[in-house]
Amino acid sequence: MYTTIKKNQKIFGLVLSVFMLFVISCSEDDPKPMKSDDKNLVELAISDSRFTTLVAAVQRAGLVDALSANGPFTIFAPTNQAFIDAGITDVSAVEVDVLKDILMYHVVPSEVPSSAVSSGGVASLEGDPFFVSITVDGKVWINGNAQVIETDLEATNGVIHAIDNVIMKPSMSIAGIATDYTQGATPEFTQLVGALSRADLVDAVNGGFNENLTVFAPTDAAFAQLYDDLDVAGFEEIPLETLKNVLMYHVVPARAFSQDLRDGAELPTLLTNETLTVNLVDLQIEDANLNTDLLNIHATNGVIHVIDKVMLP
Numbered sequence: 001m002y003t004t005i006k007k008n009q010k011i012f013g014l015v016l017s018v019f020m021l022f023v024i025s026c027s028e029d030d031p032k033p034m035k036s037d038d039k040n041l042v043e044l045a046i047s048d049s050r051f052t053t054l055v056a057a058v059q060r061a062g063l064v065d066a067l068s069a070n071g072p073f074t075i076f077a078p079t080n081q082a083f084i085d086a087g088i089t090d091v092s093a094v095e096v097d098v099l100k101d102i103l104m105y106h107v108v109p110s111e112v113p114s115s116a117v118s119s120g121g122v123a124s125l126e127g128d129p130f131f132v133s134i135t136v137d138g139k140v141w142i143n144g145n146a147q148v149i150e151t152d153l154e155a156t157n158g159v160i161h162a163i164d165n166v167i168m169k170p171s172m173s174i175a176g177i178a179t180d181y182t183q184g185a186t187p188e189f190t191q192l193v194g195a196l197s198r199a200d201l202v203d204a205v206n207g208g209f210n211e212n213l214t215v216f217a218p219t220d221a222a223f224a225q226l227y228d229d230l231d232v233a234g235f236e237e238i239p240l241e242t243l244k245n246v247l248m249y250h251v252v253p254a255r256a257f258s259q260d261l262r263d264g265a266e267l268p269t270l271l272t273n274e275t276l277t278v279n280l281v282d283l284q285i286e287d288a289n290l291n292t293d294l295l296n297i298h299a300t301n302g303v304i305h306v307i308d309k310v311m312l313p
Contacts, residue, residue, distance in 0.1 A: 144257035144296030213302035
């Protein structure tokens with residue numbers, strides 16, 4: 001299951017206000033098409049060799065007519081390389097209904113030029129939202145894992161923005177993902193899940209898209225160090241109110257991907273009147289180091305960032 005989660009991290013995410021993009025061609029060797037006023041979105045994608053896999057997927061999913069209709073639509077278009085990086089080298093091997101849902105998650109049922117893009121959730125044609133983040137230097141990301149690499153390729157029925165990753169919507173909550181890790185070949189978060197259960201906080205991190213949380217999740221090694229520091233055998237020996245306060249101190253009531261974090265920012269937590277300080281220079285939250293390999297683990301109700309220390313309020 002751990003491998004599945006890691007794979008899903010690469011495929012999470014999707015549609016918004018920045019998709020299937022194409023730039024003005026500057027030479028005969030450049031495969032990028034000229035801006036088109038006479039091609040619909042599908043025809044525009046067909047004319048660009050970077051999107052052959054996407055076109056094949058749209059055809060297999062039976063979405064050609066839908067995306068050729070009046071719309072307008074915005075497509076966040078994964079490049080051929082994005083599909084390869086996601087492990088999708090043959091769209092014919094993907095179940096049609098699954099492929100259709102993935103593609104519809106990359107489409108917004110309105111025209112959203114790059115000038116109108118802002119941070120936050122965006123409703124996709126699939127039905128559930130994807131989430132846009134904008135970095136300090138203005139780069140646009142979706143679900144924390146796909147970057148918009150070109151924008152505003154106009155078609156007669158909408159606009160395309162190109163992205164560098166295939167984004168799929170999350171299927172598990174924060175609680176579900178953490179529990180899934182405990183059952184992996186190399187179990188992780190066993191102490192976090194056990195502590196959440198003892199503190200009766202599992203339901204607090206087990207929700208859907210209408211909830212927005214960020215959990216800074218300490219590893220099992222981080223908990224082991226805490227037990228040594230407190231001279232206890234485990235979370236069962238920590239006073240219940242203290243344990244609950246410590247866990248709430250690790251939860252921010254907002255969906256904050258790494259691209260949303262700002263150096264020096266004070267993040268509110270579920271623990272009243274307690275905040276967390278962001279240190280991007282040293283990649284720390286308070287005095288805990290962020291695990292750069294395990295950032296932006298996207299869940300239905302928020303996002304998980306893994307840290308190497310249990311933070312104490």
